[in-house]
Amino acid sequence: MWFFKRRPVVxxxxxxxxxxFATPLRPGLSISTVAPGLxxxxxxxxxxxxxxxxxxxxGSPVQSNLIFKRIRQLAEEKKKKVYVFCEDVAASGxxxxxxxxxxxxxxxxxxxxxxxxxxxxxxxxxxMAKIGIDRRVYTSGDAKVLLDPFQPEKPEDVARLxxxxxxxxxxxxxxxxxxxxxxxxxHDSELxxxxxxxxxxxxxxxxxxxxxxxxxxxxELHGDDVQLKLVPFGPSGxxxxxxxxxxxxxxxxxxxxxxxxxxxxxxxxxxxEARALWSRYGL
Numbered sequence: 001m002w003f004f005k006r007r008p009v010v011x012x013x014x015x016x017x018x019x020x021f022a023t024p025l026r027p028g029l030s031i032s033t034v035a036p037g038l039x040x041x042x043x044x045x046x047x048x049x050x051x052x053x054x055x056x057x058x059g060s061p062v063q064s065n066l067i068f069k070r071i072r073q074l075a076e077e078k079k080k081k082v083y084v085f086c087e088d089v090a091a092s093g094x095x096x097x098x099x100x101x102x103x104x105x106x107x108x109x110x111x112x113x114x115x116x117x118x119x120x121x122x123x124x125x126x127x128m129a130k131i132g133i134d135r136r137v138y139t140s141g142d143a144k145v146l147l148d149p150f151q152p153e154k155p156e157d158v159a160r161l162x163x164x165x166x167x168x169x170x171x172x173x174x175x176x177x178x179x180x181x182x183x184x185x186x187h188d189s190e191l192x193x194x195x196x197x198x199x200x201x202x203x204x205x206x207x208x209x210x211x212x213x214x215x216x217x218x219x220e221l222h223g224d225d226v227q228l229k230l231v232p233f234g235p236s237g238x239x240x241x242x243x244x245x246x247x248x249x250x251x252x253x254x255x256x257x258x259x260x261x262x263x264x265x266x267x268x269x270x271x272x273e274a275r276a277l278w279s280r281y282g283l
Contacts, residue, residue: 020060058092116194
């Protein structure tokens with residue numbers, strides 16, 4: 001009878017925050033924290049759609065790639081189409097996650113892009129010399145103090161870092177070109193410069209497929225009675241930090257298990273790093 005009819009369900013996975021490191025309020029986005037939720041999302045419904053919401057300024061390129069690959073593996077295994085919806089920001093590693101989608105949508109005010117690689121640090125050597133502090137480091141390898149912020153910067157060290165950045169950038173570019181293919185409209189010098197744009201310009205460049213939100217798009221695809229079911233990654237917040245134990249999701253991920261509790265100092269540094277990532281996009 002009609003009252004036994006179940007509403008169609010679309011699982012929704014939400015990636016929010018920096019990728020690869022923790023903040024005081026929640027664990028960072030990494031393959032070990034998101035893998036169980038992704039497995040559940042791709043097995044939750046008989047509908048051929050999975051929605052992914054991205055609100056991230058980026059972070060670790062390695063974790064971005066691992067999460068990207070897991071989404072694509074599950075999409076192929078489960079024969080699902082992935083729809084990505086960008087919120088405030090899908091930039092740098094956040095856009096890396098977005099291109100896991102078969103179609104990408106954004107809000108008119110979303111910030112999209114930043115397809116590049118950045119490293120930042122400080123130089124304290126002049127301040128140390130001014131106040132008379134000596135830096136004493138003993139190594140068994142010439143490169144062990146590469147780009148040490150307490151020593152003068154060396155051109156050869158910078159060149160080595162830039163070579164690594166180019167390798168990482170090339171991987172990012174290859175993924176975007178493979179996933180967006182003929183939809184990309186801009187020149188490589190513009191698309192992959194590290195610049196970021198509003199949704200309108202991102203659509204013009206082929207970085208996204210349209211302007212929409214998850215509820216509107218899923219209703220267009222599956223009818224007005226479609227139900228969106230958020231699939232959480234696990235406990236978060238202050239209380240969970242007192243009961244954090246290693247969670248093994250697969251044999252290959254045991255190396256990423258946290259073995260020591262976070263200290264207040266580490267939380268503070270993570271918060272500063274996260275704030276710096278968001279502030280690049282005016283948020």
